[in-house]
Amino acid sequence: MEATVIMLLVLSVVNHVDGDEQLPKVSGIANSGCDVFEGSWVHDESYPLYDTSQCPFIEKEFDCLKNGRPDRDYLKYRWQPTADCTFPRFNGRNFLSKVKRKRIMFIGDSLSLNQWQSLTCMLHVAVPNASYTSVRTGGLSTFIFPEYKTKVMFSRNAFLVDTVNTSKGAVLKLDSIEGGKLWKGIDVLIFNTWHWWLHTGRKQPWNFIQEGNNVYQDMDRLVAYEKALNTWAKWVDTNVQPAKTMVFFQGVSPDHNNGSDWGEDKARYCEGQKQPVSGPNYPAGPHPAELVVEKVLRGIQKPVYLLNVTALSQLRKDGHPSVYGHGGHNDMDCSHWCLPGVPDTWNQLLYALLLQFYN
Numbered sequence: 001m002e003a004t005v006i007m008l009l010v011l012s013v014v015n016h017v018d019g020d021e022q023l024p025k026v027s028g029i030a031n032s033g034c035d036v037f038e039g040s041w042v043h044d045e046s047y048p049l050y051d052t053s054q055c056p057f058i059e060k061e062f063d064c065l066k067n068g069r070p071d072r073d074y075l076k077y078r079w080q081p082t083a084d085c086t087f088p089r090f091n092g093r094n095f096l097s098k099v100k101r102k103r104i105m106f107i108g109d110s111l112s113l114n115q116w117q118s119l120t121c122m123l124h125v126a127v128p129n130a131s132y133t134s135v136r137t138g139g140l141s142t143f144i145f146p147e148y149k150t151k152v153m154f155s156r157n158a159f160l161v162d163t164v165n166t167s168k169g170a171v172l173k174l175d176s177i178e179g180g181k182l183w184k185g186i187d188v189l190i191f192n193t194w195h196w197w198l199h200t201g202r203k204q205p206w207n208f209i210q211e212g213n214n215v216y217q218d219m220d221r222l223v224a225y226e227k228a229l230n231t232w233a234k235w236v237d238t239n240v241q242p243a244k245t246m247v248f249f250q251g252v253s254p255d256h257n258n259g260s261d262w263g264e265d266k267a268r269y270c271e272g273q274k275q276p277v278s279g280p281n282y283p284a285g286p287h288p289a290e291l292v293v294e295k296v297l298r299g300i301q302k303p304v305y306l307l308n309v310t311a312l313s314q315l316r317k318d319g320h321p322s323v324y325g326h327g328g329h330n331d332m333d334c335s336h337w338c339l340p341g342v343p344d345t346w347n348q349l350l351y352a353l354l355l356q357f358y359n
Helices: 092-097 110-126 178-182 221-239 287-298 311-313 342-357
Strands: 040-041 077-081 103-108 132-138 140-145 150-156 160-168 169-173 186-189 208-211 212-218 246-249
Touching: 077 342, 092 110, 092 342, 103 110, 103 212, 110 140, 110 150, 110 342, 246 342, 311 342
Parallel strands: 103 150, 103 186, 169 208, 186 246
Antiparallel strands: 040 077, 132 140, 140 150, 160 169, 208 212
């Protein structure tokens, strides 16, 4: 018997039976009925969890302090779930011991890169004397801790489904997912896609959209997004062996380009924002793409766990590079996140979930 499992409530009991394989319960993170993805950001002087000077491999676009950001309050916020919810503080050495000899792969766009860089830095700082190698081959980046025989990988794949070059131009194929060959047999998969679905003009990497034999100049992007996610869902159901592989979906990382979303109509994008939105609720409400993700996940037969970072990240209007993504006020980045920063919390929550399975 198979059952759909969506990790919206972290305490949810996960007894997913696939043949004779039964995954352990997810428990011990919080009290009954608790959702660690609901809460607010609180000031904590013990933060941040690391300094980017300890991580020589951090991409320049994420190192906001080095790029000249003058304020530091954004570094001092800790995610606090509501009520009596608790989750463990990140312990990188323990993380590595739990995932020894395993392969972890982030698959997605530069928001996956953001999270991958955060995790590799958090782990490196935890074991600074441990040797590591970092190799990039094409769109695959691999960070290896030889002592633990652990690989933490990032595969750049902005749409999850395939983009194919033809004589008429690049075609985004909503029902093709040949790239999935790379994901087979990996121990932990963390997927993400959204931001590139909105690109138009010069930033749009395809000329046509194809589904079956039908070719379109364009279509409603949320509709295309849902069709692609359904293709990915079929891949999961066909190819994932739950006894071997845990599958996560990162959720949708929000941007902060419109101040009216958080009740500040005169805001110039996210520039100059120094504090999160107070309280647990984001004025603009749920992210439409996240609602699509949840709809698709409800239809998957294999266990997929939603790392539901959307709502908590919506509150962090202060966490983006803004004009400090490359230094010199060359551009405005309200999509990616400064490091240290919000993706560290995503990885703390990932760590809390993985602890339940690798104990």
